[in-house]
Amino acid sequence: MLCQQCQKKVANVHFTHIINGKKVEMYLCEQCAHEKGQMGFSPQLKLGDFLWGFPGFVNSPGYTQEERPEEVRCNCCGMSFEDFRKTGKLGCGNCYNVFRENLNPILRRLHSNIEHTGKVPARLSECIKTTNELEKLKNELTAAISSEEYEKAAELRDRIRSLESAGNKCGGV
């Protein structure tokens, strides 16, 4: 059988392509297959190539160019996830937020867990206490209003206000 592309050489590469759900089979010679970028995986293949598509496929039928997302970098220290993969070290505390989705599987593998349950800095444990206290007071306020205990409601409202102004220092923790 001759190569379907050049019709000159013997076709010794057979591959199957699925284009729009239709199976397309092709028989090519080695050279044409290589030009089409269908000669299997190059040895320097990287994980990114699997994720973002093979460069060799660009001109072949059915190839759709996927947009490679712009590399995400930490807005505080400028580190990219690629940098982390190379060194195993993060750049700053904010990296944990920026790369959380990528880090969670790694943390799970290392610690079998992704939720901290240990010691909390005193300044934050105060904030967490305040948040809980606020929630409790707000519920009491709703109850006081519905039972028309307005004096009690006013008192609760004042306490909520003073707690809220103190809680602003916590920065949303």
Place this chain on the structure above:
Amino acid sequence: MKQDRENPVPEADVAISSRIRLARNLDAYPFTPRLTSEQGIEILGKVRDAIYSGSSEELEGLSYLEIKTLNPMDKQLLVEKHLISPDFAEGDGNRAVIVSKDEKISIMVNEEDHLRLQCIFPGMQLETAWQLCSKLDTQLEEKLDFAFDKSCGYLTCCPTNTGTGIRASVMLHLPVLSMTGYLKGILETCSKLGVAVRGMYGENSEAAGNMLQISNQVTLGQTEEEIIAGIVHITAQISEQERILRAELYKQSPVRFEDRIFRSLGILKNARIISTEESLKLLSDVRLGIIMGLMAGLELAELNELMIAVQPAYLQKLSGGQLLPDERDLRRAGLLRKKLASI
């Protein structure tokens, strides 16, 4: 850590020392590898201020040593005493260590993390070490904002430390387990349980003198108390195995047992030239002899001190200056003859 000869040391027959290390970072700065030189200096200043403005008992009498200003021998000495890590001593940059008089507390500044708080106690005293370390941490927290996240806990440069930032480790002296070859199986079990086993000086160091460090690997998702309880539990089991084997081995062949120990003592008491490695190996036997009640005249604490004193930097410090390796071997032999004369 200076040896405390006053108080009885818990489980001194197997446990040499217990150590708690906490990793902390300042919120407003990138982690140490990404610090500019100016930021590094700023952090040194902030930590220094936080420590010296405190008035608590724990923060009193701490001395501040900038690594850059130390000569190689002094740096090595701090490593041999377990007050700083080998990597910390080698690197340059704006680094400092803050040490308490009794050497139970040491705080490395600008290691991989901005702060590495360490408390070390003789014998099996992990809980005591944790209480002191946590107290210190709480006091520093009043002055410094540490990087913390509700789900990831204390944020660290390497994700292997994040969460509690704790490393709880116990140094065990396991001569009989290693002599009989049972140690290998135990170490394999440890690695399955998520417990790290290292040599005397941390990562990649050798198990000199049959000393091994057992420490936790998981830092996230368990409380500090749970992590410590896990290490206490595992070391208790290993220690128990070592004790049973010691008794069993002696019972089987007391003469052989004594022969080995007294031969080691004989070499130590008579050698004219001896290396660190050989000294540690033989001192390990003598330590076993003292514990088994086979020899008298030397306290266990004195022997533990000797195991540190035979190391290169400590030996040079004792001799009052730099020595060539050959001279060191000579001095070491002299020191051992002198210290062991009482046995």
